[in-house]
Amino acid sequence: MRTSRIALSTALVAVIAASAVGCTTTDDTETIEVYTPELTISDPWVKAVDDGMTGVFGEFANETDQEVHIIGASTDAAAMVELHETVDGVDGSMMMQEVHGGFTVAPGETLTLEPGGLHLMLMGVVEPILPGDEIAVTLEFAGGATEEFTATAKEYSGANEEYTGDGDEE
Amino acid sequence: MPENPSGAGIGRRRFLLGGAAVATGAAVALTAERTGVLPGSRQAELNAAGLNGARTIEFHGEHQAGIDTPVAAHASFVALRLRPGQDRESLGRLMRLLTDDARRLTSGRSPLADSEPELAAVPAGLTVTFGFGPGFVSAAGATAPMWLAPLPAYPTIDDLRPEWTGGDLLIVASADDPVTVAHAVRMLLKDSRHFASVAWRQDGFRRAYGSEVSGTTMRNLMGQVDGTGNPEPGTADFDAAVWSTDGWLAGGTSMVLRRIRMELDTWDEIDGPGRDNTVGRRISNGAPVTGERESDDPDYEATTAAGFSVISPVAHISRASDAGRVSRTIFRRSYNYDVPPTGEAVSETGLIFASLQADVGEQYIPVQDRLAQADLLNEWTTPIGSAVFAIPPGCGPDGFIGEGILT
Numbered sequence: 007m008r009t010s011r012i013a014l015s016t017a018l019v020a021v022i023a024a025s026a027v028g029c030t031t032t033d034d035t036e037t038i039e040v041y042t043p044e045l046t047i048s049d050p051w052v053k054a055v056d057d058g059m060t061g062v063f064g065e066f067a068n069e070t071d072q073e074v075h076i077i078g079a080s081t082d083a084a085a086m087v088e089l090h091e092t093v094d095g096v097d098g099s100m101m102m103q104e105v106h107g108g109f110t111v112a113p114g115e116t117l118t119l120e121p122g123g124l125h126l127m128l129m130g131v132v133e134p135i136l137p138g139d140e141i142a143v144t145l146e147f148a149g150g151a152t153e154e155f156t157a158t159a160k161e162y163s164g165a166n167e168e169y170t171g172d173g174d175e176e
Numbered sequence: 177m178p179e180n181p182s183g184a185g186i187g188r189r190r191f192l193l194g195g196a197a198v199a200t201g202a203a204v205a206l207t208a209e210r211t212g213v214l215p216g217s218r219q220a221e222l223n224a225a226g227l228n229g230a231r232t233i234e235f236h237g238e239h240q241a242g243i244d245t246p247v248a249a250h251a252s253f254v255a256l257r258l259r260p261g262q263d264r265e266s267l268g269r270l271m272r273l274l275t276d277d278a279r280r281l282t283s284g285r286s287p288l289a290d291s292e293p294e295l296a297a298v299p300a301g302l303t304v305t306f307g308f309g310p311g312f313v314s315a316a317g318a319t320a321p322m323w324l325a326p327l328p329a330y331p332t333i334d335d336l337r338p339e340w341t342g343g344d345l346l347i348v349a350s351a352d353d354p355v356t357v358a359h360a361v362r363m364l365l366k367d368s369r370h371f372a373s374v375a376w377r378q379d380g381f382r383r384a385y386g387s388e389v390s391g392t393t394m395r396n397l398m399g400q401v402d403g404t405g406n407p408e409p410g411t412a413d414f415d416a417a418v419w420s421t422d423g424w425l426a427g428g429t430s431m432v433l434r435r436i437r438m439e440l441d442t443w444d445e446i447d448g449p450g451r452d453n454t455v456g457r458r459i460s461n462g463a464p465v466t467g468e469r470e471s472d473d474p475d476y477e478a479t480t481a482a483g484f485s486v487i488s489p490v491a492h493i494s495r496a497s498d499a500g501r502v503s504r505t506i507f508r509r510s511y512n513y514d515v516p517p518t519g520e521a522v523s524e525t526g527l528i529f530a531s532l533q534a535d536v537g538e539q540y541i542p543v544q545d546r547l548a549q550a551d552l553l554n555e556w557t558t559p560i561g562s563a564v565f566a567i568p569p570g571c572g573p574d575g576f577i578g579e580g581i582l583t
Binding site: 158 | 266268269276288289291366367369370
């Protein structure tokens with residue numbers, strides 16, 4: 007958990023943007039800890055595509071003692087990002103669909119985004135994402151905080167689930 | 177380059193070392209005379225790590241791994257041909273991807289987007305080494321060393337086939353487990369596919385891990401002890417012979433790869449003394465015909481009672497010898513190949529001859545010139561492939577191979 011210590015020796019006003027606040031008292035100052043949701047992100051990658059849709063994957067570990075709630079994501083590389091899950095389609099094929107409640111990561115848990123499972127869905131890719139490119143992605147947490155990470159583009163033949171949303175992508 | 181034995185337990189079938197090899201049951205005593213050429217420290221390492229699959233060799237460092245690190249049992253040499261339109265930017269993306277794959281694979285971790293991540297869990301001493309051909313350096317807009325070009329034609333010996341010759345990017349993956357090598361190569365090539373296509377692939381092997389004391393000079397499939405006299409990694413002689421000090425290649429080296437077919441059907445016609453005479457060494461133990469042990473120096477001056485040289489002046493070692501030359505030597509790191517034959521042949525066999533040296537022009541070509549002029553062994557060997565690569569230096573944990581010309 008990223009912890010910002012703000013000394014409150016005088017009449018300092020802290021603007022608390024996050025979901026929880028804890029207080030401790032030291033010898034001569036009172037400190038207030040402002041908790042910002044944060045995930046430890048490892049092995050982020052994105053499937054290289056020329057246009058249309060693609061997926062972002064990786065390991066998102068919650069090493070804090072507070073639940074982290076991802077409610078959205080964005081990137082300059084695509085017009086829109088949705089949080090997706092993969093489910094069995096009625097005809098036996100794998101289908102993707104939006105997870106409307108977002109992803110929650112309990113304390114000590116790791117959220118794995120992977121082909122065939124949960125992932126960030128980029129829709130309306132702006133320009134070709136070439137193998138080896140790096141794209142910046144911003145996660146949005148409940149409460150308004152954000153966290154940016156960089157995903158490396160890899161050529162990948164999987165992650166071909168059909169999209170069942172009502173967007174304008176193919 | 178350090179070798180990191182795993183913490184795995186001592187294997188149950190640990191070989192015994194020391195003056196007297198103690199063999200139990202029907203086991204064969206393997207502490208052959210030829211191990212006498214090894215430094216004592218190497219022998220003491222025998223199988224001490226026990227289970228070998230978890231062993232890793234550090235990828236990062238001043239030099240790339242796979243040059244001065246212990247030679248693994250299996251290696252795959254893959255040459256790629258760049259697709260049109262590659263430039264410094266795209267090659268930078270390529271080498272960042274391949275470096276990331278290599279650093280993960282060599283530490284037993286799966287690369288990003290690995291479809292078979294379970295196969296990465298057994299590194300078995302995996303090394304991945306990259307080399308740049310003339311086309312790569314040109315596409316990167318960098319200046320190539322003078323020697324980075326095809327070798328001179330050797331019409332007296334060469335029968336080069338285009339399918340085994342040239343290449344823009346070399347990937348060498350070696351490990352003591354062929355499953356590990358296959359997975360590593362597959363992963364590296366998947367990440368290369370956007371940028372390049374496979375020009376050729378040569379798979380080679382030596383004795384399996386544990387069959388002999390690690391570091392024993394290999395035998396090629398003509399039966400010859402092959403690689404005697406190599407400079408010992410970690411010595412000043414090795415450093416001077418192998419590592420370049422030149423510009424972006426400082427800390428790197430060069431690799432000449434020759435695919436040398438062995439004419440085993442006619443070699444079969446040659447009896448023991450004829451074979452010894454051809455090489456100038458005894459097939460039995462690699463000792464020069466003027467000596468007793470592999471480590472003995474050949475005596476090119478020795479003569480028979482009738483006045484002839486004991487070592488023929490056209491024997492392989494006479495022609496390949498450094499004797500009387502001021503130039504630095506070469507370092508050989510070769511592998512056997514044995515692939516299915518065609519037609520009526522019963523074998524298609526040879527050597528993936530890999531020679532490392534700081535300067536191809538100064539060190540390699542003079543030797544190759546002399547061997548092409550005269551060498552009894554040429555009767556039974558035919559170079560059918562040839563390629564030259566610059567091996568760039570190693571990189572740190574945050575760097576990538578080739579960063580010296582790609583950033």
